[in-house]
Amino acid sequence: MLKVYTGCFLNKIPFRVLLLISFWGILASCERHRAPHKIVVFKAPVVLPEDTIKYPNALITTLNRRNDWVDSVFRTLTPAQRIAQLMIVEAFPNNGKKNEEDVLNLIKRYRVGGIIFFQGGPVRQAKLTNKFQAASKVPLLISMDAESGVGMRMDSAMQYPLPMLLGAINNDSLIYRMGTEIAYEFKRLGMHLNFAPVVDINNNPNNPVISYRSFGENKKDVTSKSLAYMLGMQEHGIIATAKHFPGHGDTDVDSHLDLPVINYGRERLDTLELYPFRELIRSGVGGIMVAHMHLPQLDSSVQNIPTTLSRPVVTHLLKRELDFSGLIITDAMVMKGVTKYFKSGEAEVMALVAGNDILERLVSVPVAIKAIQEAIREGKISQAEIDRRCKKVLAAKYWVGLNRYKPVPLPNIYQDLHTSRAHETNRRLAEGAITMLHNKRNILPLEKPKRKKQKIAVLAVGAARPTFFQRKLAERTPIEAFWLPRRSTKKNRDILTKKLNKHSRVIIAIYGPSIRPSNHLGLSKEERDLVDKLIRDKQVIVTLFDNAYTLNQFSDMARTNGLIVGYQQLPAVQEAAAKLIFGEIKPNGKLPVTVNSHFRYGDGL
Structure with missing residues (x-):
């Protein structure tokens, strides 16, 4: 039974959203081997300034309905400019004047339809957005590949957790809340389209490109959480894009570097990979991004044809069978999954013939336009079909409010992107995800040393200086901090071992090589062996601030007395781990x- 809590955040979520999220939570729990977990209810209300709730299905209706503003803008465009409206080109605020002038040329000369931003900072990007919009006679659709929020792509902005961490959370309304925050930040920066959520089901631990970018390996968990994220964005006016159709979770090749070949067919797709796409389509997702993969059982008409360029996949499967009438967007056309086998111009023509509406990140806009014009003359695709898709893109611009375009206000951008509300959201997400896998002999919560001079040894593996986690532990009890950096020398390891031998109990924090989770920790065999020896010889509590799959890189990890997985090294996660160790919060994540055989889906004390 769904309860309504007076004065809590759940009152701010439309009732139909709660029903959807609850429904998917129930379905997900049916497949789990774990017991249902109590939902955490937040008491702090979330009020997004100047925000109007929009319902996702209204977007699909808008994209496919006649519109006076769309018609009036469309009549100003030449046939070539209608082709260009189907193109999104990249902009790099960090790359200086050359990149800026290149983008301005594409806007003024060809009237490209949109921009995808990478790198840069909030003020730089906002200034460029205003300049690009002022130069364009048709408002530009501004997008970002921001799976964990705008901080994933720009400096000086909030970075929310990536999907693997979110997949550990048992309260999907937290993920809805994150979606609303990301929608607010997109709007503040004058953006309209997010290439998220990732709905790939990561059932291949060796996947080099999805991995931590997926909510997990269970199709109903992935669906429930991506639905919450999508609704949070779309109900607050930002177009969500489910990716990577028809499912990129079971590959061992990165499509940025080559073309993955998937040998299974429809029966497997229907029972697994397509599941979240079907459900998000039913719930009104505005966009779907098609992956660069080769599925010979679905299309073998051309050797090495990626799904992006395949009419059986895009038109027959996605549009007709799954009945998707939203925006169909290619993955970046500069990726090797396309360019290795198909030249510029040819690939864009094939993508449009396949049924895509938007071409993202082209090798060459002029080459592509020329090739598409030739394809129209040859009857491969009709001008009427180009016109229909152009109107669809213009309708998307209407839905996000570009018919009432206003420049991005520059004052207070930094402060507006770092609200207390956003920090509170990150804290709740981190505390909701923190996962305890071992607590032998109830070693946790840890008792503080009884003698004032007695200190707890805290070793940061993969770090060369004091970490945020060590600082947070030191605020609670006296500690002695140690570090084991990558590429350590034997001499340094011997000195470290000698010092740690004075302690019977050690807290080990493991970090990856960057703020993003990693597929490989980058530690040498000797460094990993030192960790394993400590686990064998002492009472050890391990906290992993990285991809859960990296637990496999230690042979004795199953022997730890205490084992906590944080999934990322975000400050909010490191603080949550410190709180958990001293009993200030309880573990909620799964x-x-x-x-491996020791650490399985659904585990968590």
């Missing part, structure tokens, strides 16, 4: 993937 492992969203199977790592």
